[in-house]
Amino acid sequence: MKAKSIAQQKNWLLLSHAFNMDGRAASLAITDKIPYFLEAGIQPIVFSAITGLKDERFPHKQFLAWGPAAFRFDVRHWIANKYGRGFIYKITTRTVSILLAPFIGIEKLVLGYSSQWSWALPAFVRGYFLIRSGKVDVIYSIGSAWSAHLAGVWLKRATGLPLISEVHDPMVIRKSPQDQGFEKPKNRDARFRLYLERQLCKYSDFVWWLTDGALHYAKVRNPNLNTAGNATGFVVMPGANPPGDMHCKSHHQYGEYLNLSHFGSLANDRSLSIILKAANTLFAKYPDARKHLRVHAYGAPLDSLSLEAIKQYDFSDILLAHGRLEHDPDTGKSGRERVAQKMQEADVLILLHGNDEWCAEYIPSKFYDYLWARRPIWGIIHRNPRLDKMLLERQSYLSADGDDVDIAMALERIWLDWKQKQLLKPVWQPIGVDQAVSSILSHLAQEKAAL
Structure with missing residues (x-):
């Protein structure tokens, strides 16, 4: 009798540290897939941290991490969800931080891992007993926090159940071409991520990355990938679902200001300072632009x-x-609906890619949200021909x-286009999540010798 493919196994244990966290990219990458998995007959059981809202559609277990650094992180988000970020939040989080400070110091000194590592411990223990009770057919670990992948590998080795893994960000950060x-x-955290990548390529049945570049370099480091008895690796373009009514056509109106809007995290390697430098050049050539240009930053504090x-x-x-x-x-x-509204109110959406070598393996998740907003995108991209191509195809x-x-030349062009009320009209080619789930299930339907 022919064994069932993984896609035909319907009871899936989803390991995702971030799940149902409003506006968090790592959360959206899995929560947006859920309706399509349910439609395909998948019956999920979700293990996550307590940082998101509990999903009532299926069993959803939320665990506190066992390490002090992750405990502090999780508690801060839980209190913010329950009481907001007012007086109770400030007093409680400050107290927790003070009490845990010496233990966090010891944890960093002894291990040196990123804070969420210890969430793997409760996820493994609870997952092991759940699997032994016969309620799980497939283990599915989801980034970006690598603790989910660590728990997935442990469960695979302890139980022998099929493991599928979704790697969001490259686990190994390269420094040059x-x-x-x-x-x-x-x-030490980077060393462990290198080790864990090797474990995923060895023990997962299927593992996928979100860009061709990420898969390419993973294959270079792990020649056993896509060989008999090891993981099958492939690429899935994650896409995004339209929040709220973003799928409806928005009617842009030119106003008093040219509004350039950036959404998401900022850092010294992904900084709006390059926009301000270009603006200074623009104002020297077109002094009137000083009265009308505005740059808006949503979602994160400004970088130094x-x-x-x-x-x-x-x-x-x-x-x-x-x-x-x-x-x-x-x-x-x-929060996601408010972000969608602000996106559609922008004249131009700024997509900062960064300047690190790993950008060759990375497409900002915000790009897929931008595609639903029907607003022109200004991409400032580092060594990623595929992302360049997708942007140019969409005007x-x-x-x-x-x-x-x-x-500076691009900002000048945007300014002149805005003055003439002729900003680029983006081509309507959003990338939904349905194609991602279809691609995943299609790959999982392949026969595996191990099954």
């Missing part, structure tokens, strides 16, 4: 380079930081990260 990722990192640029150019009125958009009790809109402004002249 010549660096293949073989060198043993000095950082952006703060320095604001002071250097006296641009406190140009770059406006709005912080994280969360659930609004007055309107009932979720976007495009610059090379690190090329100040190119960035």
Whole structure:
């Protein structure tokens, strides 16, 4: 009798540290897939941290991590969800941080791993007994926190059940085009991620990455990938679902200001300072632009380079930081719905790719949300031809990260297009999540010798 493929096994244990966290990219990458898995007959049981909202559609178990650093992280988010970020949040989180500080110091000194590692412990223990009770057919580990993959590997080795793994961010961060990722990192967390990548390629039945570049370098480091008895590796383009009514066509109106909006995290290697530098060049050539250009930052604090640029150019009125958009009790809109609204209100959406070598293996998750907004995108991209191609196919402004002249020229073009009310009209080609689930199930339907 022919064994069932993994796709025909319907009881799946989903290991996802971030699940149902409003607006969190790592959460959306799996929660957006859930309706399509349910439609395909998958019966999920979800293990996650307590940082998100509990899902009532299926069994959803939420665990506190057992390590002090992750415990502090999880408690902060749980209190914010339950009481908001007011007085109770400030007092409670400060107290917890003070009490745990010595234990966190010991944890970092002894192990040196990223904080969420210890969530793997309760996930493994509870998962093991659940599997032994006969309620699980397939183990599914989901990034980005690698603790989910660690728990998945442990459960696979302890029970022998099929393991499928979804790797969001590259687990090995290369430093240059010549660096293949073989060198043993000095950082202990990086060393463990290199080890864990090898474990996934050895013990998973199927493992997928989100870009061709990420899969390519994983194959270089793990030649056993796609060989008999080891993991089958492939690429899945994650896509995104339209939040709220973003799928409806928005009617853009030109106003007094040219509004450039960035959504998501910022850092010194992904900084709005390059936009402010280009704006300074623009204002020297077109002084009137100073009155009309506004750059909006949503979702994260400003990075240090952006703060320095604001002071250097006296641009406190140009770059406006709005912080994280969360659930609004007055309107009932979720943080994700509020973000969608602000996206559609923008004249141009800024997509900062970063300037690290790993950008060759990475496409910002925000890109897929942007595609639903029907607004032109200005992508500032580093060594990623596929992302360049997708942007150009959809009528976007495009610059090379690190090329100040190119960035300044792109901003000048945007300014002149806006003045003439002729900003690029993006081609309507969003990428949904349905194609991702279809691709996953299609690969899982393949026969595996181990089954």
